[in-house]
Amino acid sequence: MPANRHVARQTRTQRLPCTVASITIQRPETKGQKPSGHNLPADGSSQVLDKPRVVILGSGWAAVSLVKALNKSASKQYDITLISPRNYFLYTPLLPAVASGTVEERSIVEPIRKIASGKGRYFEAVCESIDPNKRTLVACFPQDVGLAEACFKVPFDLLVLAVGSVTNTFGIEGVEEHCFFFKDISDAHRLRRHVSECFERASLPATTPEERRSLLSFVVVGGGPTGVEVAAELHDMLLEDMRRIYPALMSDVHICIIDTHDHVLSTYDRAISEYASNEFRRSGIEMVLHARVSAVHSSAVDVVHEDGRVTELASSTTIWATGVAMHPLVKQLQEKLPPGLQTHFRSITTDEYLRVKGSGGTIFALGDAATIEQDKAMDHASELFERADTHHHGKLNLDEVRAIVRAASKEYTQFKEYLRFLDGHCGAKRFGGMVARSLQAAHLINQPHRKPAADDPLWGDLAFDEQTQLTREQFTELLRKIDKGLRALPATGQVAKQQGEYLARLMATSQLAPSQPLPPQVKPFHYRHKGQFAYVGRDRAVVDAPLAKAAGISTGLLWRSFETISQISLRNMMLVSIDWLRTKLFGRDISRV
Template identity: 30%
Template sequence: MGSRCFVSLRSTKRIQDIHALSTRRIHASNTAQFATPLDQPVSTQAKKSKERLVILGSGWGAMSLLKGLDQTRYEVMVVSPNTYFAMTPLLAQAATGSLELRTTMEPVRGNHNIHFYHAWTEKIDLEKKTLTLMPAYPPVFRQKDPTSTNHYPNAREYSLSFDKLVISVGAYNRTFSTPGVRENAWFLKDVQNARAIRWRILECFEQADHPNLTDDQRKALLNFIVVGGGPTGSEFAAELHDLLSSDLKRLFPDIVKFASISIVDASAGILNNFDASLATYAREKFARDGINVMLNRKVKAVERGNLVVEPDGEIPFGLLVWSTGICASPLVKRTNSIAKDDGNSFFLTDDHLRFVEDVYAIGDCAQIQGKFLPATAQVASQKGKHLAHVLNGKMGEDPEADEKVFKHRDMGSMASLGSGSAIVDSPNAKAQGRIAWVIWRSAYTYMSLSWRNRLLVPFFWTINRLFGRDLTRF
């Protein structure tokens, strides 16, 4: 009896030891999902057969680099708060239902030879060659204490080392410190912005359709304002006009007459980066379409449902899209170890697109010292392709790029004006009207990064042309 009791006690103790060991392993496993061997500096890691190349961002520069990079030469890691690439020239069409949102996106994980981290970059340490990252999503584990903001307080931030680093984090919308912009305006820089704008357009019409509203209230709800007369703002205004004059006219025949579109700009013209004759053509086209172009206006504030502009005073709106240029991202602003431009705080690189050895910057977050290049998808894409040649070690094999100095090739600019019309301004030729519209559509179909979207884009254009846009609000 005593022997059995002793054996039982010993067995119980062994079970308790196993349970305690399992608990420790589970806790260590949960913590390890954030604290991995990656947070060891390069010098303390085991020898690697490949250099680790870390790319920050998933925009035009980063994706063009990935497409041209010989990924067998490096251990490639991509860090971005977005799991997709956004085809920015098509966002205006996605926001107005001419294209489905999926046609403007390419998954980053579609590049199968990379390791992707869905995270924000909090800090860049060039001396130690490490990055401090923060996951771009809430913890996946369930917190035991519902009042706790983080069950593992030391596990959220983690480090990632690199041998070579490419910074391509893009830029943010510039508001010129105008009060109320971030709280009351909509931006059009990402797929999520396009979805929010589409939802808001339909919401304005649904609200205006109620019988207890006055005509003045309907006019206020259906007044759509675009601040900024550049390509993005102008294209959105044109696409919105097409939406109003076709599908929304059919769905809301009694109230569409109250709708209006205005472009507000501080300068004396719109589309100022185009040839003067093309910009004039665009303004005349907008005038015929009934789009009100308000120039030499100074925006004082954006209130909820009201734009305060000088000298017109308060202008009521249902939707205001802010498109007035870009500014440096928070990461760029707080990184003081890298030279920056005094005017816009963007990173400054040399002609090789680098700050120091093995650290490069491309896209909207950086500019070449002594040179001014527009912050466009074209420039970012060319920088990405050039850097891919450099990192592949094939500069000498390309007769057009026999040195590592970046040389921008101006391919021109395009803008869609709606109703089957566009303008094209290139060094070789200028076009307007239907021919330019065909060039615009052909070019951006081809520029889609995958054959999937090269097929989907014209497919949805055709479907929507035949059957109308799908304007279901969900």
């Protein structure tokens, strides 16, 4: 054990009893614990407070938005404890800018203790386990994970689970060993150092041409907002800084982005995606689409294309910007809740008030860690069939199916995804194709298979006779298909922020307590999508918002302004503003520190 860690352990052990006494947290083996229904003030006095103990796990968007939105008056109704192994909030949208050196690391972080000041206490610790029945959790300092004697118990009346998600490698060979992930500030720091190292190695006389090409090839896996912004920031750094410092190496520089869809930014409006693709082509960024990575090596990436071909791309820098998986703590909690209630493979399931199913209302889950349960339309197939069968023929034609999907979209949000199929001839044709394909898969109709159209890879442009009528069984199968495609809210900071603010309002307006029902006037959580930006390089950005869609240099200026004013503190706003200006005036600092 390193000497400095030993000293830290000694210091922590000497100071722990004072901390334990202040909040009635004790080691698992310690006896003489205060009754679980009471807790002590944070100042260490012996006065017992009759307040619900609220423990918040996490320091990301959901947890921090909850704490910031909860005013000090409302926070005095609860005894709040924050626990997270990361003692700062990270403004994740600017991580790509940090990786390129456009923005400095400390400009987008804010200490958790500063955010929680006056509202609760904070422990820099990892939660190792949660006991939902005893309403306790076990935690320890991050470097002491696995040491039972270093752990302590924290009792709670209400638990807020906001631990986020982890990167999903999909079990692909070499991803863990050779890829750069993009979840934390350390990931951006490591990538920034690595890019500088690649250029320094490539400039050495002993480096062969093959090694130089590999060192200066950068592959980004994932064409979503993160992947696109990483590729764009890398391109800006190479164009504006590396070209000036390493002019002889630029002919070997290559940036490539790989995605399984037929276009980047697939969740954005198609016109926005096309603009981003055109910008990348103009910038010389290669896009390998309709393809997936099958293996990652130290200096190459294996790519499987749509037609089954396998090619190898040279790359000493592979950035993994795709896929999220369930946090291990969430999986562990799922297994401790009543069987049958938690079956989601990616998140823990909550009700519409963000309460974890099976927890008796004592656990709330926010952000990437959670998904809100949606009512399955298939369970109400008979009722929907009767509503749609206005002529009482016992069968539904395609017009009646379209009508019920549109009418029931407010009750069953999963229908909203298909509303775009319902307008115009093309939309009707595609919706008919979706119906035909789902019923054919269930062997309920015979329909010759056709290759999906390139512009509609999900369902294809299959023709379907407008006069065809669906039986009750076929209609039920159609609903099953739609239910199977249920998608939770997107794993974005925007969703987590709104959920944190919702729970803060709930805590402020209602005295939350275990096994206590919510007041009847409480409204369920409702997500309001406000749009999303993406930086595409060369001072240009795109925005896909409900009221407007835009792209270009002016949108790039709007993007910078938005990212600046969205910082969590005035200090961060000032630092980010200075970083934008510094980069424009003096360029990026490429020192490997």
